[in-house]
Amino acid sequence: MAATSVVSLTASSLGEAPSPWKTTQLLLLPCALLVAWCAVHALEWAWLRPRRLGRVLRAQGLRGTAYRPLAGDGPLSERLVREARAAPLPPGCHDVVPRVLPLFHHAMKEHGKTSFTWMGPEPRVTIADPELVRQVLSNKFGHFEKVHFGQFQKLLHNGVSTHTGEKWARHRRIITPAFHLEKLKRMLPAFAACCADLVRRWEDLVGDDGEAREIDVSPEMQRLTGDVISRAAFGSSYLEGRRIFELQGEQVRLAMKLVNKLYIPGYVYLPTRTNRRMKQIAAEIDGILRGMIATREHAIRAGGAATSDDLLGLMLESNNKAAQLGGMSTADIIGECKLFYFAGMETTSSLLTWTLLALCAHPEWQRRAREEVRRVFGATNNKNTLDCPYDGLGRLKVVAMVLHEVLRLYAPLPALHRRTYKPMELGGVRYPAGVVLALPVLCVHHDVDVWGPDAGEFRPERFADGVAGAPPAFFPFGWGPRTCVGQSFAMLEAKMGIAMILQRFELELSPSYTHAPFMTPLLQPDHGAQIKLRRLP
């Protein structure tokens, strides 16, 4: 319209009628410019920039796969995953890297330990030297920033793990006190109640006729850790919490369908069935959490407490104290609650599942761990030990060694990622901005150069002197300023769960179990974790 009136004005001021051809030309010009601008940007994004970054890396002696426009190594990765997935491992074999991280394994074998592959148009350099990994993760200036998946990630969770800079520091300061050991000790009765529910249910399932019964422990451990996080996070409102956990589970399953489409710009905004359902789920979760937060805040304003023994209450308390310095908004608190599920549930259930499977595959360690549990807590939990479980859990040295060895061999998060946002030097290589650094936790944990020729074997005695006595190449909870805030929470929960199970049941692998560790994106058994349980006298 504006263009037409300018044309008419100019034409009439010259005393001529505007020619329709001229008008069309003037209208087409901005469109043509827009198309040209998009084309140049698309060319830069999909072709010129990747080629430039690849050249810079190769010029410094790094080797890697050839860039394929847009798709990158997607098709290669899909093929390698398909092949790896088709080949289960023998039970008790812990050489899981080629199966779990087939693309990294392939690239490192073909092109060296520090080599690169392509995530769509982004080069991804694998850094598998533990000292360099530590340097990346310890960089407190955030020069290696976390890799995010934009709107997609917001639908799953939008908490401290996705924030950067001042916002991350503020959120981390506010939520950290909720995870202090003194606070966690007060949550132990909630942990114990969930574990007691689980073993009671299993006792009913197994019966006491001395026969072994098969149970798939993988969904069982997810249910346990979902219950624990629901109770620990929301105290008496834990049934609403459980609904959130069900919805989050569905959200993750839908999200996994989208992973390969993430490189199609704007895909998450298309009104597909999956996208619509994901938005619905996010809205329902937000609604439940908003209601819970409003109730707690109302209680605080009325002069009461926010139920300070659960994570939500502790976080609100800490947030109120930080209010003068700029606290968190309700939307921020919702993001953190969603993150508790995402960060704390599947990770710990993965650890518990692989621990139960490892104890079946290594009966000698099962016997030693059970003897220790029964020495500390008795044959079944009696009143005294339940009153003070923290001290007892601290005395479970063999159980701790087993858990650490499982975290080494089956790290629940097999790889972490960072991105350079400005040129950075690392290990003698100068990385330009925009390079993704993949830190393959699992490869470092299985590296024979670090752990010795028996790196692929289950030997919990490596951790006889705790983590401090093991090689400095163990980082299942990350390293540096962004290390896992829930580490002690997870270890206490896992110790309690394993102790209560070992106290009451003997475990053995079922013949129907297939050893198939798989990344979903956490490390889970691909075909379930079928274990035969027998009740102990």
Ligand code: HEM
């Ligand atoms: C075995 C269980 C767990 C494992 C293996 C694990 C692993 C990790 C790792 C590797 C990171 C760092 C990620 C990175 O640097 O990119 C992390 C961060 C985090 N974890 Fe855990 N985690 C576990 C349990 C938990 C639990 C139970 C919670 C909370 C209830 C939790 C909450 C978090 C949070 C909030 C962060 C983000 C910290 C930040 O960015 O400052 N985690 N976790």
